[in-house]
Amino acid sequence: MRKKSFIEGFAAIPHVVWLILFVILPLVFVVYFAFTGPDGSFSFENVANLSRYGHIFVLSICFALISTVICLLIGYPLAYFMSKTKPKTQKMLVILLMLPMWISLLIRTYSLMAILDNGGLLNSLLESLGITRVHIVGTPGAVILGMVYDFLPYMVLPIYTSLSKLDIKYYEAANDLGAGNCKTLFKVAFPLSLPGVISGITMVFVPSISTFYISQKLGGGLFDLIGDTIEREFQNVSTYNIGAAISLVMMILILISVAVMNHFSEGDDNEGGIIV
Amino acid sequence: MKVLSRIYIPLVFVLLYMPIIIVILFSFNEAGSMSHFEGVSLKWYVELFEDETALKALGNSLNLAITSSLIATVIGTLAAFGINKMRSRWLSGAIRSITNIPMMNPDIVTGVSMMLVFVAAISIPFLNLKFGHTTMLIAHTTFSLPYVILSVLPRFQQMDKSLSEAALDLGCSPAKAFFKVELPLVIPGVLSGLLLGFTLSLDDFVISHFVSSPDYQTLPLYIYNQTAHQVKYSMYALCALMVFAILALLFVVNFAGTIGNSKKAKMHRVR
Amino acid sequence: MKKITSIILMLLVICSLVFTSCGKNEEETEDLGDAITLYVYNWGEYISDGYDDSVDVNAEFEKYCREVLHKNVVVNYSTYSSNEDMYAKVSSGVLPTYDVIFPSDYMAARMISEGMLEPINPKENIENYENIDDSFRGMYYDEEEMYTVPYTCGTVGIIYNSAIVDEEDTGSWDLLWNDKYSGNIIQFNNPRDAFGSVQYYLSKDVNSSDENEWRECLEKLIEQKPILQCYAMDEVFNKMKGSSAAIAPYYAGDYFTMYEDNEDLSFYHPEEGTNIFVDVMCVPKNAGHKDLAIEYINFMLSEEIAVANAEYICYASPNKLVRENEEYIEYMTEEVHEDAMEILYGVFEDEEYIEKMQYYHALPGETLSLMNDLWEELKLQSNISTSIYIICIVIVVALVTLFVVRFIIKKKRAKCVNECTTK
Numbered sequence: 001m002r003k004k005s006f007i008e009g010f011a012a013i014p015h016v017v018w019l020i021l022f023v024i025l026p027l028v029f030v031v032y033f034a035f036t037g038p039d040g041s042f043s044f045e046n047v048a049n050l051s052r053y054g055h056i057f058v059l060s061i062c063f064a065l066i067s068t069v070i071c072l073l074i075g076y077p078l079a080y081f082m083s084k085t086k087p088k089t090q091k092m093l094v095i096l097l098m099l100p101m102w103i104s105l106l107i108r109t110y111s112l113m114a115i116l117d118n119g120g121l122l123n124s125l126l127e128s129l130g131i132t133r134v135h136i137v138g139t140p141g142a143v144i145l146g147m148v149y150d151f152l153p154y155m156v157l158p159i160y161t162s163l164s165k166l167d168i169k170y171y172e173a174a175n176d177l178g179a180g181n182c183k184t185l186f187k188v189a190f191p192l193s194l195p196g197v198i199s200g201i202t203m204v205f206v207p208s209i210s211t212f213y214i215s216q217k218l219g220g221g222l223f224d225l226i227g228d229t230i231e232r233e234f235q236n237v238s239t240y241n242i243g244a245a246i247s248l249v250m251m252i253l254i255l256i257s258v259a260v261m262n263h264f265s266e267g268d269d270n271e272g273g274i275i276v
Numbered sequence: 277m278k279v280l281s282r283i284y285i286p287l288v289f290v291l292l293y294m295p296i297i298i299v300i301l302f303s304f305n306e307a308g309s310m311s312h313f314e315g316v317s318l319k320w321y322v323e324l325f326e327d328e329t330a331l332k333a334l335g336n337s338l339n340l341a342i343t344s345s346l347i348a349t350v351i352g353t354l355a356a357f358g359i360n361k362m363r364s365r366w367l368s369g370a371i372r373s374i375t376n377i378p379m380m381n382p383d384i385v386t387g388v389s390m391m392l393v394f395v396a397a398i399s400i401p402f403l404n405l406k407f408g409h410t411t412m413l414i415a416h417t418t419f420s421l422p423y424v425i426l427s428v429l430p431r432f433q434q435m436d437k438s439l440s441e442a443a444l445d446l447g448c449s450p451a452k453a454f455f456k457v458e459l460p461l462v463i464p465g466v467l468s469g470l471l472l473g474f475t476l477s478l479d480d481f482v483i484s485h486f487v488s489s490p491d492y493q494t495l496p497l498y499i500y501n502q503t504a505h506q507v508k509y510s511m512y513a514l515c516a517l518m519v520f521a522i523l524a525l526l527f528v529v530n531f532a533g534t535i536g537n538s539k540k541a542k543m544h545r546v547r
Numbered sequence: 548m549k550k551i552t553s554i555i556l557m558l559l560v561i562c563s564l565v566f567t568s569c570g571k572n573e574e575e576t577e578d579l580g581d582a583i584t585l586y587v588y589n590w591g592e593y594i595s596d597g598y599d600d601s602v603d604v605n606a607e608f609e610k611y612c613r614e615v616l617h618k619n620v621v622v623n624y625s626t627y628s629s630n631e632d633m634y635a636k637v638s639s640g641v642l643p644t645y646d647v648i649f650p651s652d653y654m655a656a657r658m659i660s661e662g663m664l665e666p667i668n669p670k671e672n673i674e675n676y677e678n679i680d681d682s683f684r685g686m687y688y689d690e691e692e693m694y695t696v697p698y699t700c701g702t703v704g705i706i707y708n709s710a711i712v713d714e715e716d717t718g719s720w721d722l723l724w725n726d727k728y729s730g731n732i733i734q735f736n737n738p739r740d741a742f743g744s745v746q747y748y749l750s751k752d753v754n755s756s757d758e759n760e761w762r763e764c765l766e767k768l769i770e771q772k773p774i775l776q777c778y779a780m781d782e783v784f785n786k787m788k789g790s791s792a793a794i795a796p797y798y799a800g801d802y803f804t805m806y807e808d809n810e811d812l813s814f815y816h817p818e819e820g821t822n823i824f825v826d827v828m829c830v831p832k833n834a835g836h837k838d839l840a841i842e843y844i845n846f847m848l849s850e851e852i853a854v855a856n857a858e859y860i861c862y863a864s865p866n867k868l869v870r871e872n873e874e875y876i877e878y879m880t881e882e883v884h885e886d887a888m889e890i891l892y893g894v895f896e897d898e899e900y901i902e903k904m905q906y907y908h909a910l911p912g913e914t915l916s917l918m919n920d921l922w923e924e925l926k927l928q929s930n931i932s933t934s935i936y937i938i939c940i941v942i943v944v945a946l947v948t949l950f951v952v953r954f955i956i957k958k959k960r961a962k963c964v965n966e967c968t969t970k
Contacts, residue, residue: 012358012371014351015421019374022418026389027377033392052927059929062939069942078288081281093285095526100292102522104479106499107515111295114310118731118776119791121298124311135730137791138776140931152292210382213481217503220777221736223929227384232926234388234486235632236919237639244392247385254382311789395639490625490636491586504628505591506784506804508598 030251033244046245053229053246057253060225063140064209067147068155071204072197074148075155079196080189082156083163090164094157101153106213108150113137113217116145138220146214151207155200162196163189198261206254226250296519303512320513327510333498337478340409340494344416345473351417352424353466357454359425360432372425379422387486390415394487407489415487416480420473427472431465432458471529582619585839588633588645590826591626591781592804593699595852595859602855608846612839620839628780629737630654637831638663644833646840652825653739655695656688657909665830665837666693672841675848682895683825683865687906695827696844699862702799702894702904703740703822706783710811711793720748720817722794724767729774731793733786736778738922739907740822741768744796747820747905754908758917765921773930787812799890800862803883816894820903823894825865863891 037043082093100108115121116136123133136142166189174184190197208214212227221228226246233243303321307314324330355371362368378386394411397403405411435458443453459466481496488497495518502511587605597603605622612620627633630651637645638661650658658664669676670692679697689695705722711731716722723732723744735741745764746753755761776792784801786792788808802814828847830840846852850868854875857864861883869875870892879887894900910918 010358011354012362015355015358015375015425016371018351018418018421019371022390022393022414023374023377026386026393029392029396030385030389055929056927058936059931062935065939065942066935074288077284081285084281085285093289096289096293099523099526100296102475102479102526103296103519104481104496104499104515106481106496106503107299107518108295110499110503111299111515115295115298117310117786117789117791119786119789120310135776138730140935149292149295152288206382210384212384213500220775221779221926222772222775222777223931224926227382229927230384230388231485232923234391236635238916240392240395243388247388251381251385255380258380309789490588490627491623501591501626503782505626505781 030244030248033241034248035245036241038238038241046242049242050245050249056224056226056229057249059223060209060227063143063147063215063225064205067144067151067208068201068204070144070148071152071155072201075152075200076159076190076197079156079159079163079193080185082160083166094160097153097156097160101157105150109146109214109217112146112149116142116218137218138222140219140223142218143215143223143225146218147204147208147211150214151204154203154207158199158203159193159196162193166192194264198264202258202261205257209254210250299512300516300519303509303516305509308509320510321517323508324510324513324517327508329493330495330498330510330514333493333495336409336492337494337496340412340416341474341477344413344477345420345470347413348417348420348424348473349466349470352421352469353428353459353462355421356425356428356432356462357458359429372429375422375425377422378419379426383419383480383482384486386419387415387483390418390483391486407487408492411487411489412484412492412494415483416477419480419483420476423472423476424466424469427469428462428465431462435461475525580619582621583836583839584621584623585647585836585843586645587622587624587647587843588637589624589626589647589649591628593626593649593826593860594624595855601859602852604847604852604855607852608843611846612842616842618839622843630739631737634658644835645831646834646836647828647843648831649698649826649828651907652686652688652827653907653909655827655829658829658831659689659694660909663832664694665832665834667696667830667837667841667844668693669696669844673845673848675845678848678850678853678866678868680865680867680870686825687908689827695829696848697865698826698828698847699800699857699860700823700825700865700895701862701891702816702824703743703796704799704802704814704816704890705794705796706787706802706805706812706814707795708787708790708793708809708811709813710790717813717815718818720744720819723748723796724771724774725794726774728793730776732771732775733777733779733783733792733795734768734771734775735796736780738918740796741778741922741925742918743822743907747817747822750819753822753905754910756911756914761914761917761921765925768925769928772925772928798862800860802890803861803887806884814890816890816900820900820905823904823906825906826862861887861891863895 034046035042035044037045082090082097085093113120117123118133118135118137122136126133136145170188170192171184174188179187209225210227211225212231215221215223215225215228219225224232230243230246230250233239233246302310302313304316304318305313306317306319308320355375359368359371362371390411394405394407397405398407439461440453440457443457444450448456479496480494481500484494484497485500488494493501495514499511499514502508595601595604597606605624609620609622612618627636630653633648633650634654634657637648637658655664667673673696676696683697683700685692686697705717705720707717707722712722712728716725716727722728723734725732735744742761742764743753745751745767746755746760749764749767751760751764777786779786779795783792783795783797784805787795787805790809790811799814799816802812806812806814828844830837830844834840847856848866850866850872853864853866853869854872857866857869857875858878861879864870876888879891884890894904
């Protein structure tokens with residue numbers, strides 16, 4: 001074998017240094033802050049105090065779960081129908097779907113709020129139709145609506161990608177063997193697109209569990225989610241420690257759930273062979 | 277099924293685009309209100325271009341996006357090259373999984389963790405660090421890096437190894453082999469990484485929110501501050517302009533054909 | 548391939564063009580030597596900034612420095628939305644060292660006691676300090692007049708939309724607890740003012756250090772939470788202007804800004820009494836350009852600038868020259884609101900009502916952390932209906948059964964396949 005050249009050996013060094021300084025060190029800091037008091041001494045107090053924030057975690061998980069399920073329910077049919085249209089239409093629809101992903105989340109959330117607000121467009125429309133105003137902003141429904149609206153494209157795209165890769169012969173085979181459209185969808189298309197579904201679920205679940213802008217604007221600050229709590233704790237030097245502890249727990253939670261999800265998707269990959 | 281699909285697709289897309297279209301429409305509203313439309317005017321656009329804070333934020337945003345994506349591309353391309361050549365699978369695997377951490381972590385955790393480091397670094401006198409441009413640059417480079425590597429590394433892996441070996445045998449120095457043979461082959465990946473870093477940096481709000489200072493604003497931070505205070509209606513004009521810019525960029529890039537790569541990379545975001 | 552490269556190059560060129568054009572404005576002033584940057588940290592929307600043909604105070608100051616002081620000064624102006632926010636940023640030393648800050652009275656008191664402010668001795672060093680009305684000198688937070696110069700003063704009152712709220716319900720703090728307007732009420736999004744609203748309502752001492760009293764107030768705030776639309780600070784402007792909310796306690800001066808866009812809005816001082824405050828200008832201890840900061844404060848007190856600010860932000864001014872300025876009085880009564888002078892300055896002359904108004908004082912450390920703790924408790928409190936949890940449980944149960952069923956089917960099938968192959 002050839003001797004390693006200088007450039008090959010050292011090309012990754014800047015990157016490694018960068019990783020150590022700005023990826024690993026920050027995480028070490030989070031752990032350090034989570035296990036120290038404001039005066040810098042070692043303590044478990046922050047972690048012990050976390051029970052106070054227990055229902056915030058439950059609430060955030062609930063919100064994220066519900067919005068993920070709604071995204072899936074809306075997004076899967078959309079992706080399925082999209083994959084069935086003509087190739088030219090498909091290309092255009094994909095661009096249309098990606099456009100909102102590149103528009104700032106702030107703009108999308110704020111415009112949604114401007115419409116749903118008590119004095120917003122929706123209510124002035126309702127009023128002119130003679131229907132009473134509806135209070136939407138400041139309710140849990142508004143937050144979930146915001147999450148669904150903001151993250152729906154993230155659900156549709158991966159599902160669409162895996163569905164569009166499916167060979168049309170699978171459908172034909174299923175039809176030939178006597179399966180109806182519905183049966184084909186549930187027994188053939190869905191299992192085969194599971195990796196896309198899993199990826200879509202993680203891509204909706206992770207941002208919705210950690211969001212703070214959506215709940216601030218659409219929830220009116222009336223119910224804090226994990227993101228809001230972390231953001232508030234980090235506004236004040238004396239509460240950095242508890243904020244770090246909450247971040248740490250959230251990070252671990254998410255890493256575990258992502259790992260579990262990926263495990264499922266790998267398991268299903270193998271299973272795909274068995275079914276077909 | 278066909279009928280259902282004909283109704284369903286347009287319905288979802290209309291709902292998805294409704295708020296954005298309404299914002300664009302109302303940015304031309306004479307009245308400066310979100311509840312009634314009075315007449316078409318461009319006055320909010322004129323006002324926007326007279327607003328120095330907004331223009332300065334735009335300048336900062338572009339400056340940051342360009343510099344951070346360039347730095348990330350240089351470091352990332354070199355790293356991808358190095359990782360590809362590494363003999364120890366364990367080492368390259370470890371580097372790759374650590375690289376992916378900022379991509380898997382929620383933005384808010386990345387943001388607060390970097391903020392903690394910067395707060396500590398500020399008390400070290402010889403670093404002379406201040407919150408603002410430097411901290412933002414570091415943060416943006418950090419979260420762009422995994423995307424650059426994600427789009428460059430596969431190019432190196434797919435490359436035929438004998439090519440560079442041939443160059444070496446023919447008397448090229450390793451550096452020359454890298455620049456003359458390998459780099460041209462990975463350029464498409466490098467460019468899509470650059471573009472991805474650029475757009476991500478332009479779009480980032482959460483991480484910037486924690487590592488910036490009040491006197492160094494980027495566009496997303498400017499928008500956040502506007503929505504937290506009294507919103508000037510010129511902000512709607514700004515939003516509309518941003519949507520148009522993204523639309524233009526998306527179409528240009530799509531016709532050039534690179535979007536496929538950057539899209540895939542964005543899809544990998546969480547996984 | 549070439550295409551992409553050229554597109555990216557084009558983008559870069561366009562971007563760099565934007566930069567150079569952005570950078571140019573600053574270069575014009577280069578002839579007076581290097582620019583000195585004066586860092587000013589103020590409340591959002593708290594200075595006349597040239598919007599809508601008003602005077603751009605910071606630009607005027609830069610001009611003044613160039614022409615009168617022959618210095619090349621650039622004002623770096625940034626904003627905050629609460630005293631606590633400003634305190635956190637200034638005390639953490641995370642930010643550039645600010646030269647001029649604008650805390651409220653109680654925050655100034657706290658910063659003085661913690662030695663965070665520079666003694667600037669305005670009586671000696673600031674020429675225009677004599678313009679300050681006597682009643683705003685030597686206030687409780689700075690009796691010796693060493694550290695602070697009053698910028699604005701004002702009161703908290705309740706703003707309501709007369710198209711939605713009945714006249715008979717108004718007059719007292721209890722409007723904020725009136726469930727008739729559920730979903731239309733906004734409460735302060737900062738602990739001091741939110742707890743204050745209860746303390747005034749219950750006629751309690753806002754500076755009390757009695758833990759039970761604070762807990763009582765928390766009960767009242769928790770009771771209020773279900774009927775609120777949101778906790779908000781400056782978002783109030785848009786909510787009230789657009790009639791998205793009908794009732795909000797806020798600062799008297801800001802009422803006029805909202806009234807300009809929505810004439811249905813009215814304002815009153817609650818009968819139980821309310822908060823009175825003075826926002827002051829001070830120089831933090833580690834400021835980089837103290838002389839220039841003093842110059843800036845002096846500039847803010849000059850008649851023309853003070854009037855411009857008072858007309859723009861609509862807060863009451865402690866500056867004698869402003870209050871006596873005919874043009875200002877005419878502008879406020881005719882352009883802004885016919886009762887403007889009465890609402891802004893009348894309360895300071897109403898002997899009976901002035902007794903009921905209280906300043907916030909700097910709370911002792913223990914009470915302060917108690918208040919923050921209780922505020923946290925309030926924020927964490929959620930009155931989410933159980934339906935959300937039920938839906939969630941249903942989803943989880945459905946998922947689990949799905950996986951279990953799949954698992955069983957898989958096992959069965961594997962068994963089947965095994966049997967088939969062995970046969």
